[in-house]
Amino acid sequence: MPMRIRTRFAPSPTGFIHLGNLRSALYPWAFARSKGGDFILRIEDTDQERSSLEAVEVILEGMHWLGLDPDEGPIYQMQRMDRYREVLKQMLADGSAYYCYMSEDELNRLRDQQMANKEKPRYNGFWRPEPGKTLPEPPKDALPVIRFKNPIGGSVIWKDAVKGMIEISNDELDDLIIARPDGTPTYNFCVVVDDLDMQITHVIRGDDHVNNTPRQINIMKALGGTPPVYAHLPTVLDESGEKMSKRNGALSVRDYQKMGYLPEAVLNYLARLGWSHGDAEVFTQEQFVKWFDLEHLGRSPAQHNPEKLLWLNHHYIQQGDAKRLAQLCMPFIHQQGIDLSQGPDFESVVNLLKDRANTLLEIVEGAKLFYQGRPNLSNEQISQNIPNAVIPAIADFRERLIASNPKTKEEVATQLKATLTQFQLKMPALAMPIRYALFATTQTPALDAVIAVMGKDEVVERLSKIG
Known part of the structure; x- marks a missing residue:
């Protein structure tokens, strides 16, 4: 019978978990999944002075967020004394x-x-x-x-x-x-007993453990065990070339969640942070598991690139399902006190904004425009931002909306073009004043898409306040 692959992730709950730590969870998880084996989560909490329940919760949350759920565990060393x-x-x-x-x-x-x-x-x-x-x-x-x-x-x-x-x-x-003198076992000893009892076949971890490995192999042999296969991953460096750590300003996985990153983007990014499959840069979790092997792990330190992570996040948001994105945005909506009942269908708003957004937080920031209520423009604001010469064109466009009742941005665009042709205007000359009339700002996504999302009745009501 072929050997059943068993890997483990064994973090110490003495601080928050950052991307470098999570990569040490991702690779053993992927290897076990690719080989039909088992992935074990072991919490090495023997340092009771520095270990905390909050750190354990962050580890569990971060792994669950990325979909790295273990087959066994969490197993706590303190329960194995x-x-x-x-x-x-x-x-x-x-x-x-x-x-x-x-x-x-x-x-x-x-x-x-x-x-x-x-x-x-x-x-x-x-x-x-x-x-x-x-x-x-x-x-x-x-x-x-x-x-x-x-x-x-x-x-x-x-x-x-x-x-x-x-x-x-x-x-x-x-x-x-x-x-130690009080009888508590030390790290290198506990690790060996755990790996032996849990029948770990492959230890995939950071290369800061290389110096521990010969000691662990000797203890393993003294206990009559066969050492597992070791794969020591090169260090993850931050933007300045230092080892990624909290002390050097590394962000925790919770920080990325709070900033509106998607788990699939972070997983894709981490996968490429020391492993490659040809020239593939963007791939699904399923593809990653299918392709993953130890032969293509890099030997050189990997460097964290925030811009690449942001680019990947933008890609996944742009390609994402609007309904799912809308659901993922809800915690941010609640945090910012946005009342979605006071505006258009939120899923439609997300669908409009996702092409330009890098994060979920950017979607929510952009969505505020649609739920802040109708602007109460003063005569002075109107005179400063909406030229008198354009007001007849705005009125014409309003009447065209009433008559045509457009449902799509293409239908809205048709009515805009008709007004532009009739009044011999360029698009900016009409679009900017309409934007201001609708939102008291000239910075919005494409006007035809915005009007389609807002709906004819609301747009007509807002434009009726002009002229």
Whole structure:
């Protein structure tokens, strides 16, 4: 039987989740989906001081928003403490781990001496049990850490699916602390137990974890497991070339939602932020899953390009279904207190505005024009913005609307052209005054489309106030 692919996303809920983090969720999700496997969400919340429920909620919301729902999870590490203690007990019993009583002060003095000798700072194995070695009596009342007995000599070698063959000498690795003095397990230990228990076959994560990998492979082998396939993704850089992070001004996924980005645009953008399928720039989630593979993951750092993301969002809005877009706009409509009962059908307004909008928020901003009520123009405003010479033409156009009762922008355009011909006017000479009469502004979408959306009766009523 072929091996069932199982991948995972294992964020720490110690801060908000930005686009770089989400890419580390997207690729393992896509790989599992493309292979008919399982995608597991694991919350690594052992850092209780920095972990927060709000951060967990943001992770879950962001993944759900993008459609990256897991097959299993969320699984919380803090709920697996009994399992970790069981494995620690097992490792102490089989000799792959040991108690270390070196105090923090002693460890600091050791490191200072090593640095003075221009040596790499590392634990010297003082409490490591070896055949023929006599260990001192443990100091009274000292709480020991538990260290992993790392192999001596040889190398850790693995074929990374992105970076190729990587070899790290075991002499570069000291005996890692796998449990603190209070008994709580450490990150590298928990990760291995989790990956082993959850039968993870492929670990797709950021390359800031490369240095952890040889330690995790050694612990995995000590527990009798087979290491998964590792694929370490290059860093995502911000516009200034720095690593994307909150400290450097990266936006959270919630920020993109609040700015009116579509999830399909963000997913499409993230997919191309380190992976490619020929020259394809725009593709659906279904196409992405069908095409995704590890062979085409990039080896160079990917750079965040806000303009490209905005361009993609504009594309998806422009091509989007007006009914769905209208529904997605509703939170913004409510936030801005727009009363949709005081104007035309909102779906029609969205259909009119979507071709020019980059975000849902821009659609809503443009929609305000249609729901702000009829303008109460003073005589001075009319005289300054609507030339007397054009008023007869406006009256003629109004009468043509009454007589023809146009329903489409093409029918409205026909009546506009008839008035322009009769009065020998250019379009701007008529369109600008009509716009002002309708909205008290000359900045609107195409006039024929606007009038079709507003409806004949409302337009006639507003134009009747002129002249």
